[in-house]
Amino acid sequence: MNERKFETYLAAGKSIGGDYFAGYQFGLHQFTNKAPAPDLPPNPNCNEWESGYLDGIAGNPPIGFHGNIGNLNAAGVLPADSVLTIRLNSQLKSCYVKQAQREGLKLSAWVLKQLNAASD
Incomplete structure (x- = not known):
């Protein structure tokens, strides 16, 4: 998983928030071999945390999102605030x-x- 996709998935997960996001972020960090964030201790007793963790550790997009996350992907580092139109054969x-x-x-x-x- 490239850095851009990782950041996009993380941003999508953050929009969900709560225990799901905490587990998702923890799992996604493990999936990409990045050290888990220190402020996200495992909470396996919480079903939402576990669901997020399982999605993250598998490298899946967050629940409710598909792999092509669209505007979150298009924004990149700078917001996509302009359009380029071309005509071609x-x-x-x-x-x-x-x-x-x-x-x-x-x-x-x-x-x-x-x-x-x-x-x-």
């Missing part, structure tokens, strides 16, 4: 979509990856 777009799928990305994420690489 449908065959060319199809090639881009297929390449993005091969890399396990949505088209917009793939395009941003390419633009970021080109601007470095």
Whole structure:
């Protein structure tokens, strides 16, 4: 799991809060081999904590969220507050979509990856 996905899952879990989030954060840290946060002691007697822990240790998104968390993902470090619109041939777009799928990305994420690489 990359750092961005880890942070996104953590932010989604935080929106749930409570014992579920405490367990989820603890499990997700263990899943990614990061040291558990010191202020999150295990509370296995709590069903919500255990449910969160099991989701986190498996590397699953928090309950109620799917793997493509959308706006939490799109925001990144800076809020996504602008739109880029381009016109292109449908065959060319199809090639881009297929390449993005091969890399396990949505088209917009793939395009941003390419633009970021080109601007470095």
